[in-house]
Amino acid sequence: MGRSPCCDQDAGVKKGPWTPEEDKLLVDYIKENGHGSWRRLPKLAGLNRCGKSCRLRWTNYLRPDIKRGRFTDDEEKLIIHLHSILGNKWSSIATKLPGRTDNEIKNYWNTHLRKKLLGMGIDPVTHRPRTDLNLLAGIPNLLAAAASSQTTSCWDINALRLQADAAKYQLLQGLLRALAAPPAAAAPTGVDLMALLAATNGGGVDHQLLQGQGTTSRLLPSQYDGLLNLPALTTVPSSATATLPAAMSSFSGLLSSSGFAGDGLSSTELGHSASGGASGSSMTAAMAAPPLVAADDQCNAGTSTPCEDTTPASSPFEGLENLNLDDDFNSDTWKDLLEQMSWLNNPNEQHL
């Protein structure tokens, strides 16, 4: 069956933005006669437009029951919830939001909500934790490996900072979330770093803290419920002797050896990378790392040699060098760190 010749290029049919005069012609005609056959409508209404264009203009902008203006928080939540069930069925979603059109919802999703979910570490298609972050489930292995090697330096921190640019910061967020999650427990769906850390701090959920940070408003009800069931961080067993910088060191090595190509790596492979640098046999040439921004010889990678000149004073990683997960997780240092890293909640803010 061929394409119907509705809006073909003949007859010099007008395209582009509608003028107020055209809008008036369309509205007046439909008020008087109803739209009837959209194909015949333009001629009857005195419009040099194709029927499809008229239908779109009417249904998306001229209909009297259209609701304009910002989406409310409730509408946002509803869209996200419905999208998790219906997928990109914008028209179906629109039927649940009176006054909103499918086109408007679709645009809002693509420009706002999609990015928002990505920033929260949620895959906007599956509404599950992003798969590129899932590979970080192997972080506990990294921690164990790092505990034995204890190699760390400000180079590693620096390398991580340099690599965590706007496009990659979520990966870092995933790392920290994985660090905070008990190894035996599955990463909670959609819970972002701040929520997780704040909620598990001290072994109990701190609702006030969550709400004060606006975290709850960014969570689906089911995600918040999941949050309530999280074990306390004090149950983290395997990281007893691992320092956070050591884990970051290993992870930065992994990043540079994998070029951020996350798919297809098992936690075992992650562990190998952690203990053996870039020697993981599964690494392919295509996954070769881009060079780090700073020259290797300017800073002794894999050692604890300080290199203050490349560490900015405002680095959010400052003060991590001596942090021990078990001993210090409830300390003021962590609280300070969380404050410093509040930018993780805002993808638009450029701190790195």
Next chain:
DNA sequence: AACCGAAGCAACCGCCCACGA
């Protein structure tokens, strides 16, 4: 003030399906 890139959004494109002949 001018320029430029990013973000937002209105509008279009083209595929698909339902329905009637």
Next chain:
DNA sequence: ATCGTGGGCGGTTGCTTCGGT
């Protein structure tokens, strides 16, 4: 069962606006 048509839908484009330098 097949075909033609109308309409709906999701994806994409391109113009406008905004914000940073």
